[in-house]
Amino acid sequence: MRVLVVDDNAADRKILRYVLERHDSEVIDAGDGEQGFQQAERHVPDLIISDALMPRMDGFEFLHRIKAAPALRHIPFIFYSSVYTGDRDEKLARSLGADAFMVKPKEPEEIWQEIERVVERARSREGTSHEVEEEEYLRQYSRIVTAKVEEKVRELERANEVIRQRAKSYRNLFNSIRDVIIVTDDDRIIADANQPALRDAFGYELHEVQGKDVRILYADDDGYRASAVPVARKRPEAGSVLEVPFTKKSGDTFIGELSLIRRLGEEGVPTGNIGIIRDISERKRVEEALRTSERERYQLEAELRLAAEVQAKLLPRSSPLLPGFEISAACFPARQIGGDFYDWLEISPGVIAVTLGDVMGHGLAAAVLMAEVRATVRSLSAHNEPEKAMQRVEYALRHDLERSEAFVTMFHARVEGKSRTLTFVDCGHGFAFLRRADGWVEELLPRGLPIGVPSRERYQEGRLTFEPGDALVLYSDGLIDARPELELTPKLLARCLEGSANSREMVERLTSLPGVPSPPPDDLTVLVVLCKP
Known part of the structure; x- marks a missing residue:
């Protein structure tokens, strides 16, 4: 089925995409209710899953617009949101016509079970008359609007009284503080x-x-x-x-x-x-504090510049030598330092391990985690196959990521030059594809959960064989976030690579797409493994 996921949190959208695509569902996503309604009109999905609190248009207004549109009102609608007002959010959602209200976070299995229940109920209602449902919805909505108007009037009255009392207090305060x-x-x-x-x-x-x-x-x-x-x-x-x-x-x-x-x-x-x-004693103290703060800021900037230099030195300085292959990459942090990284390591003659990781967030905190993740991957991938290496990386980082409330998406693989094979593990990353020499794009499966997301699942390996001219393309979500309106799919990105002479040119084309800002809004990393023609 086709599912529309609407959430301003990219990490939550990624989790829902993982759950749905595992069950052969096509996923369309949007960052707020306004974008979501446009996507719903364009694609008419079979199911909508939405957050409640979002910018521009929240989930409740989005649900109302869906139910008010004749062509969309019968689409099952599930809220997947955090709880901020006890059960009031769920009661409001139900009264507006929502089919279910799930509270974040949930295990992937629980999410899919709730989706199945909602879809099954929706199918059982097919063929029934919708006129009664529409009349009941309008009556409920009218009652809700009336109640909201009355509550707003009471809120305005209370606000006016507060304003009057504060104005009186402020006048007294103003009159008492004089030179x-x-x-x-x-x-x-x-x-x-x-x-x-x-x-x-x-x-x-x-x-x-x-x-x-x-x-x-x-x-x-x-x-x-x-x-x-x-x-x-x-x-x-x-x-x-x-x-x-x-x-x-x-x-x-x-x-x-x-x-x-x-x-x-x-x-x-x-x-x-x-x-x-x-x-002006206090002002003088503030001025001195500002001068101290300015000195500290200069010191912090110097330390950040040094940290950026150290982080840049952690990235490989030159491409690895692998007969029959070219490997190139580039990383552009959103700030001076970031949470993206790429790496390659010679396991044995003719065998190279490549990794692209994305730590949730950006800035100093993400950079610190990035250094720890990179070091862990390097130490465990040298003597372990990708599946076992990622399993041990997840175990080694589990407690640190849990304490820092973060997770890491990662694509880790081994390239064997002689057999031209790639063995890989996708840890919730998803931004990877194989572009064949004739332009055909292959999706890389299977996929697992990001490192740091609690689950009993074990990572699984995928395997493919390169033909001359084939290119493995890995990238972080910063490439998508830089131009969200372009809806950059693997096929569109693969089309941008047509006519590229080498892996370096492929990387440059993807990182310099028209309109990509500098610095990008999120850390942006691209890695290409090209099997020479």
Whole structure:
């Protein structure tokens, strides 16, 4: 059957694709409800599996649009989502017409059993009248809409009350946080001050400073004299700002920002001075913290550059020598460092092991895991056939991946030059195909689960024989994510390789497809094994 999978999480889409394709289902996927509805109209699938919370259009609105479309409303619909509101999500999904609601995560066997139950129920309903179902759906939807409108009205009323209370609180807060205003005569004797701010900043009551020299507020003579310079000019500029230390009644000091302006009488005649004081101690601490943070950022960038250099050195520097074959690869991280990697290792004369792996995510965390995965694969693949090597790699990395809540997709194979055979294991990767010399594309089966996904299944080997001109093409999902609108299938990618002279040119063609951004949105890696014509 044809199944539409709609989920903004690429890892969950990959798991569902694995489950469905194992049972001979054709999978179409989309990253949100809007794309999903377009795909549904275009392909009219036999089943839809959707996440609930997605950008642009969530799963509930997507389900409503499906049920409102005459040509699509009878398609069975399953939610496969995390739970955020208890059973409210499931109740809403059921009321909108969903056939089932599965909670992430589930074992692959459980997912397929639920799909079978839903499909069987849908088949048993075929041939019945849909008019009653449509009327009941419309009645249910009308009740839901009415309830939602009433709830929204209540929410708006509550929100308005909260806004009113916050506005009142904010006004009080604003009025209570004020700069200190000190009014003096020409002899710098304090005549007046705003009491709340004076008390907050200096700890004085107004009567304690009135009639006294403003020197009482300064922490040292240098600050007092510095502030006297613009006063002596008789016309201090309004924009003049000084930073001087002040002292509180308690004897504590703080750094203040002082602005001085002339005090004018009714007829514009200067009668004294006005000083506006703001405590900037916290700002100075923040500025120092920012300077420290900037130094740390520079240090981190330097360390990241060094890490990128180290990671680049972990990748093979030159192509391996294998009679009758060419092997080329390229890796472009989304950031300075990434989670993709490729590798090759000479097992024995004429036998090369090749690997392409993709650690979930990108950046520093993925890069650290990538280094561990690469080292593990190298140590275990030298003396083990692909199937046994991957089984031991999975066992060795299981606990680390579980603790880091990550998984790794990987394609690992051995190429034997003399017999021109390839023995491979696909650990949930899927982005691999064999392009025959005549342009025919072969899918590589079997496939297993990604490393780090709990399962009792064991990995299985696949085997193929190269003919002159055949090319094995491996790539990461970063190639697909770079141009999702092109729907790059293996056949389309194989067509891009027509006329390529060697494996290096094949890699360059795939990594420089028109419109691929630099850097790519996700780590992008391509590896090609070409059997020479």
